[in-house]
Amino acid sequence: MKKIVVVGTGYVGLVTGAGISDFGSKVCCVDIDKEKIESLNKGVIPIYEPGLKDLVHRNVKSKRLSFSNDIEENIRSAEVIFIAVGTPEDETGKADVSTVIKIAEIIGKNLNKYKVVCTKSTVPVGTGRQIINAINSHNQNNIEFDYCSNPEFLREGKAVSDFLRPDRVVLGISSKKAYGYLKDVYRPLYINKTPLINTTIETAEMIKYAANAFLALKISYINEVANLCDEIGADINVVSEALGSDGRISPKFLHPGPGFGGSCFPKDTKALIHIAKKYNLEMNTIDAAIKTNHYQRQRMFDKIENLLEGNLKNRKIAVLGLAFKQETDDVRESASIDIILELMSRGVSIKAYDPVANDSMKKLIPDIEYKLNWQSAVEECDAVVIMTEWNEFRAMNLVELKELMFTPIILDTRNILNISELKRLEFKFDNVGRK
Ligand code: NAD
Numbered sequence: 001m002k003k004i005v006v007v008g009t010g011y012v013g014l015v016t017g018a019g020i021s022d023f024g025s026k027v028c029c030v031d032i033d034k035e036k037i038e039s040l041n042k043g044v045i046p047i048y049e050p051g052l053k054d055l056v057h058r059n060v061k062s063k064r065l066s067f068s069n070d071i072e073e074n075i076r077s078a079e080v081i082f083i084a085v086g087t088p089e090d091e092t093g094k095a096d097v098s099t100v101i102k103i104a105e106i107i108g109k110n111l112n113k114y115k116v117v118c119t120k121s122t123v124p125v126g127t128g129r130q131i132i133n134a135i136n137s138h139n140q141n142n143i144e145f146d147y148c149s150n151p152e153f154l155r156e157g158k159a160v161s162d163f164l165r166p167d168r169v170v171l172g173i174s175s176k177k178a179y180g181y182l183k184d185v186y187r188p189l190y191i192n193k194t195p196l197i198n199t200t201i202e203t204a205e206m207i208k209y210a211a212n213a214f215l216a217l218k219i220s221y222i223n224e225v226a227n228l229c230d231e232i233g234a235d236i237n238v239v240s241e242a243l244g245s246d247g248r249i250s251p252k253f254l255h256p257g258p259g260f261g262g263s264c265f266p267k268d269t270k271a272l273i274h275i276a277k278k279y280n281l282e283m284n285t286i287d288a289a290i291k292t293n294h295y296q297r298q299r300m301f302d303k304i305e306n307l308l309e310g311n312l313k314n315r316k317i318a319v320l321g322l323a324f325k326q327e328t329d330d331v332r333e334s335a336s337i338d339i340i341l342e343l344m345s346r347g348v349s350i351k352a353y354d355p356v357a358n359d360s361m362k363k364l365i366p367d368i369e370y371k372l373n374w375q376s377a378v379e380e381c382d383a384v385v386i387m388t389e390w391n392e393f394r395a396m397n398l399v400e401l402k403e404l405m406f407t408p409i410i411l412d413t414r415n416i417l418n419i420s421e422l423k424r425l426e427f428k429f430d431n432v433g434r435k
Contacts, residue, residue, distance in 0.1 A: 001026055002185055005078035007071060007103050009036060011047060011159065011263070011330065012120055012152050013084030018055045019163035020082075021065035023188050028066045028074045040067040048329035048356040051160035071103075075110045080181055082150070083131075084120040086263075093270035095124050104131040108138025111145060116178040118150040122208050122268055124275050128172065128201035146178035149201045151208035156262065157327030168195040172204025209275065212268040213286045218253040219260045220292035226256035226433025227299065236433030237415060256432040258335035258387060258413040259296035261324035266293070266333045297338045300385075300413050303430045304343070307409050308383055313347035316406070318377040321388025321414075322354035322361040329356040331364060335413070336387040340365055353377035355390055379404050389414040398425055 002025045006017040009031040017029035031037055036046050043060070045053045059065035068074055075081060085099040100121050107117055119131060128149045135145060149172030154162035169186055173179055179198060183190050190196060197207075222243075226236040236256050244251025260266065269286050276283045308315060324334035331337065334357075340350055350368040352361065358370045371377040374393065378384050378401060386393050394416045402408045402425050410422070412431040422429045 002079050002181065003077060004028070004080045004082065004185065005030060005074040006082040006084055006120075007031075007075070008083065008085035008099075008121070009033070009040065009067065010084065010086065011049070011156055012154065013082070014040075014045075014047065014056070015049065015052060015154060015159045015163050016082055016084055016120055016152065018052065018059055018065060019160070020185060021059040022055060022164065023186065024064070025080075025185055026064050027059075028068055028078070030068050030071045030074050032069065032071070034069055037067045037069050048327075049156065049159050050327055055160055071106060072110050075107055075115075076112050078115060079113075080116045080118065080185055081107060082118045082120050084152075087121045087123055087267075089267040089270055092274070093267075094274045095122070095127075095267065095271040097121075097123050097127050097130070100127065101130060101134050104134035105138050107145075108135040111135070111139050111141070111143040114144045114146075116146050116148060116181045118148040118182070120150055120152045122151060122212070122264065122271075123149075123205060124271055125202050125205040125209070126275075128205060146173065146175040146181075147201065148173035148178055148182060149204035150182070151204060153208070153211065156330050157325060166194060168197055170197045170199065170204045170207050172199050172201040174200065209268055209272045212264055213272050213283070213289070215253050216260050216265040216269050216293070217285055217289045219255075219257075219265075220289035220296070222254045222256050223259065223296045223432070224292055227296075229433035230435055233435050234433070239433075255389075256415060257296075257389075258300045258339070258432075259293040261333040261335050261337075262330060263332040266290075297335050300335065300411070300432075301339060301342050303411050304339075304383065304385060307411060307428060307430055312343065315348050315382040316380060317343055317348050317350055318374075318381040318384045319343075319350055319352045320354075320374055320377060320384060320386045320393050321390055322352055323357040323388050326388055326390045329354075329360050331357050331360045334361075334387075336361070337364060339385065339387065340368065344368070351377045351379075351381065354388065355392055357388075375400070375404060380406050382407050383409040383411070385411045385413065386416065387413055389416050393417075398422065398427070402427065 004025045004027045006013045006029045009029040017027045021027040083103050087095045090096045132147050229236040240254040243249050244254050269290050273283050322336045353371040408427045410429045415431050
């Protein structure tokens, strides 16, 4: 059984640690955040992720999973190290890898025996080499180590099943010895014939950006098609279904909406453009996907303004859904943020509700009313905007909704409500590409 340390216990680090311990290794997840580790040690999971609580508790109980703030000691005792700290964009759109490099230096200082160092964080092409140099610059006793780029493809909201049953595992690594170590770590996947793609560090780094940028592109593309459907009177849901049934296209990521958000697509698309710029290349399609994404948010705002006939000042609007997508409490880069701030700047008072993300949004936007259910959010409102595709909103009783509201006006940015029902109840409504 390999001894593993995962550095950074966030959305990726915690799922990675719990998942790898479930595969049979002994894992310690470490973090600088004392509160987070304290709560994990008390059995409290700091994020909302379906299935994660059970996975963590099961592996803590079997003594394969533990949590600590002692980063150096756990690095010293580990055979395999996963780096899973954040790589946010800097003010120019470039990925800020300074925390990753800091961890690499700590690893270098604490190298006491052979280790495999893997990066799960999404880092620009070339960072792997920088990490190796950073480790070496502190590796005073010249202890042997190997480096692997092991990008993570999990989706928040489905992270546990994505980690335990991935489509593929990418291992950017040249050493046979280290590959053997990682085959051991991912043994259940290897036995189940999950493809392990063994490639170079640079190719592995590139795969992650190429995948995220492609998915972002797909979302922006379907949003543009939806906007055209709006104008010509076509139904985007039928268009998407027909498109998706083409095996070359696939139905995934063909849902129109208020634009992509989250902690990955917005920053990774910008970072890819930055990487290309270094080589005097333009990523025109990705550039267009980002522009379309900005436009999409503005378009949602314009739709609200039109529904309220330009009269926003002193109106009350309920925003249902704050997370950037369903089944997560993550509000990073959520389209709701832009919509709420823009509405507030126009004198609208907001009542917001999300099944799990109220607290995360409160940290970013403290001065709006947060409600504990959709009914109290929509009460006496002039309009409702659905921003996240939670099942709870899909199942809303529209008769009850109409009775609670001051005026029955609704913008459904996720196309989850039944149009015939909205018409029958005489709602004034709009959506994305389903006029
Ligand atoms: P996160 O912000 O949720 O977690 C990062 C964690 O690192 C935090 O708990 C933070 O306290 C900790 N940390 C920061 N500095 C540290 C230090 N010096 N030492 C130890 N811990 C430290 O971030 P995340 O969403 O888990 O993303 C991590 C990386 O994985 C990013 O590069 C991201 O692009 C990539 N990624 C994210 C997802 C996703 O869906 N969130 C999916 C695939 C890849």
